[in-house]
Amino acid sequence: MDITVSYILRILLAFVFSRGVLHKLCNFSQFNATLRSYRLLPEPLLPLISCFLILIEGFLAFGVLVKDWLYPSFIAAAIFTLYAWAMSINLIQGRDDLDCGCSGPSEFGQRVSWALVIRNGVLTLFALATAFPMTSGTLSVLEITTVFLASIAVILIYASIEQGIANQNRQTRYFALKTKDRRSAAE
Amino acid sequence: MSALWVSHIILWLIVVVLCFVVFALMRQIGVLHERVFPAGALMTGGGPRVGEQTPLKDIIAFDDSRIALGDGTSSTLLLFVSPSCPVCKTLLPIVNSVARFEARSHPLKIVLASDGDTAEDRQLHLQFISAYNLAKDRYVISKRLGLAFVVEKLPFAALIDKGGVIRAKGIVNSREHLESLFEAHERGVASLQEFLTSE
Numbered sequence: 555m556d557i558t559v560s561y562i563l564r565i566l567l568a569f570v571f572s573r574g575v576l577h578k579l580c581n582f583s584q585f586n587a588t589l590r591s592y593r594l595l596p597e598p599l600l601p602l603i604s605c606f607l608i609l610i611e612g613f614l615a616f617g618v619l620v621k622d623w624l625y626p627s628f629i630a631a632a633i634f635t636l637y638a639w640a641m642s643i644n645l646i647q648g649r650d651d652l653d654c655g656c657s658g659p660s661e662f663g664q665r666v667s668w669a670l671v672i673r674n675g676v677l678t679l680f681a682l683a684t685a686f687p688m689t690s691g692t693l694s695v696l697e698i699t700t701v702f703l704a705s706i707a708v709i710l711i712y713a714s715i716e717q718g719i720a721n722q723n724r725q726t727r728y729f730a731l732k733t734k735d736r737r738s739a740a741e
Numbered sequence: 742m743s744a745l746w747v748s749h750i751i752l753w754l755i756v757v758v759l760c761f762v763v764f765a766l767m768r769q770i771g772v773l774h775e776r777v778f779p780a781g782a783l784m785t786g787g788g789p790r791v792g793e794q795t796p797l798k799d800i801i802a803f804d805d806s807r808i809a810l811g812d813g814t815s816s817t818l819l820l821f822v823s824p825s826c827p828v829c830k831t832l833l834p835i836v837n838s839v840a841r842f843e844a845r846s847h848p849l850k851i852v853l854a855s856d857g858d859t860a861e862d863r864q865l866h867l868q869f870i871s872a873y874n875l876a877k878d879r880y881v882i883s884k885r886l887g888l889a890f891v892v893e894k895l896p897f898a899a900l901i902d903k904g905g906v907i908r909a910k911g912i913v914n915s916r917e918h919l920e921s922l923f924e925a926h927e928r929g930v931a932s933l934q935e936f937l938t939s940e
Contacts (some may be wrong), residue, residue, distance in 0.1 A: 696746065703753035710760035717767035724774045 555686040558697050558704070563680045564618050565705040566712060567630055570677065571615035578608050578655075588655030592640050607633075618684060630681035638674035641666045669719045788891030788910070791925075795905050796889035800852070803866065804877040808852055811905020815848035818922070820913075821887060821897040822853050824869035828914055829896045833873050835916045843923055856884040900926055 578585045586604050589595060595603055610633065617626030644652055644666055654664045664670070693701065789796050795810045802808050810817050820836060822829035840851050853875060855866060863882070870880055890899060890910070899910035900922045909922040 696749070699750060700753065703750070703757055707753070707756045707760045710757070710764045714760070714764045714767045717764065717771055721767065721771045721774055724771065 555683060555688055557688040557690050557693060558700050560684055560686070560688050561693070561701045562704050562708055563684050565701070566708050567618045567677070567681055567684065568615050569709050570712070571611045571618070571630070575608055575611045575615060578604070578611070582608075584653075585655055588653050591652050592644060593649075594640055594643065618681070621688065624685050627681050627685035630684075631678045634674045634678040634681060638671045638678070641671050641674070645671070664716075664720045665723045667719065667723060669722065673715070673719070787893070789889070789907055791907050791909060793907055795899075795901050795907055797883075797886055798905060800854075800881050800883055800886055802852075802878045803870065803880040803882060806878045808850075808879070808881065810852075810901050811903060813903050815850050816903055816908075817901040818843075818849060818851050819886075819890075819899045819901060820851065820853050821855065821890070821892045821895055823855050823857075823895050824865045826895045830873070832896050832913065832915075832919070833875075835919060839916065839919050839923070850879065852879050852881060854881045854883060854886050856882060856887050858882055858884070898922055902926070 582604070585608075586600055589600055589604055590597070610629065614626050614630050614633065617623065618630055620626065641654065644650070645668060650666055652666045654666045654670055798810055800808050800810065808817075810819070818836070818840060820832075822832075836851060840849055843849050857863075857866070866880070866882060869875070870877060890897070894912050896913050897911070898913045898919060900908045902908050908926040911918065911922065913919045913922070
């Protein structure tokens with residue numbers, strides 16, 4: 555894989571994990587409650603698993619940036635898949651009113667949705683892509699500039715997509731929209 | 742620095758700026774969602790509470806026929822209006838449209854209620870009925886009904902279910918307010934405000 559693309563993806567993943575860790579640390583009790591609401595883990599183990607997830611995400615926030623180190627890429631892919639699986643199980647059971655707890659824009663309260671499952675699928679692919687060997691060993695000045703600017707752009711696009719999903723959730727929750735739907739159905 | 746370099750960096754800078762703009766717009770949409778709360782019918786303090794039985798079961802219509810509130814066959818939307826209330830007039834076509842739609846899912850009858858029983862008032866009501874093509878057997882003139890529901894401002898609506906239980910009520914000024922009564926009933930809450938607070 556091209557070294558520039560690989561670094562852009564790594565920086566995006568580092569951003570996702572570091573934001574996740576910050577969010578989980580700042581709202582630790584809320585994160586515990588979110589994990590509990592997923593109803594997939596035994597109650598006594600919840601605090602332990604919360605700490606473990608925060609530690610592992612903290613490790614990945616730095617680990618994915620290390621060149622030629624494959625473990626973080628695979629662990630990151632596994633973590634994203636795990637979260638996607640947990641969300642899918644709840645969505646299949648019809649429990650779509652859970653907070654996703656995935657560090658989305660917290661003030662907008664991101665709920666679990668299939669859009670988030672797809673987002674996690676894409677992030678899994680990105681994490682796996684970083685495991686591919688890079689084409690060259692070092693970055694030129696031009697490549698460093700590209701990586702820097704493109705990373706900012708990619709992070710902003712990612713944040714915009716996440717914000718879009720959160721907006722969508724909010725919109726569907728308001729039954730103002732529902733009444734609008736009813737109105738259009740009536741007409 | 743070559744021209745390629747310069748164009749490369751300028752293009753990336755433009756992309757970054759555009760991404761900032763897109764992100765800011767997405768945030769703004771989120772903020773708007775937060776601020777533009779759907780307005781529900783305004784609940785008033787007095788009168789029978791939501792969940793209680795309607796204070797009057799039988800009312801007499803303009804044409805002296807009998808209307809049963811909660812007769813076991815259909816829900817009733819009781820709308821308090823007045824021929825001299827301009828908002829009530831704008832609401833009448835909306836009431837019919839909403840009722841048509843709601844009637845698809847469950848039987849619903851619309852009853853318009855007003856007061857003023859003098860000969861002069863009756864003339865006004867008659868003009869009102871013919872101007873808006875209202876049904877006389879669904880138009881009630883009853884001061885008692887207004888007092889029973891403690892109607893302070895018009896237009897005021899109350900949704901009464903088949904069993905005669907008040908399911909939602911409030912001052913309604915728009916289609917959104919009117920629909921919020923049905924929505925509140927469907928969601929098992931007293932008012933839209935209660936639903937939003939519980940969210």
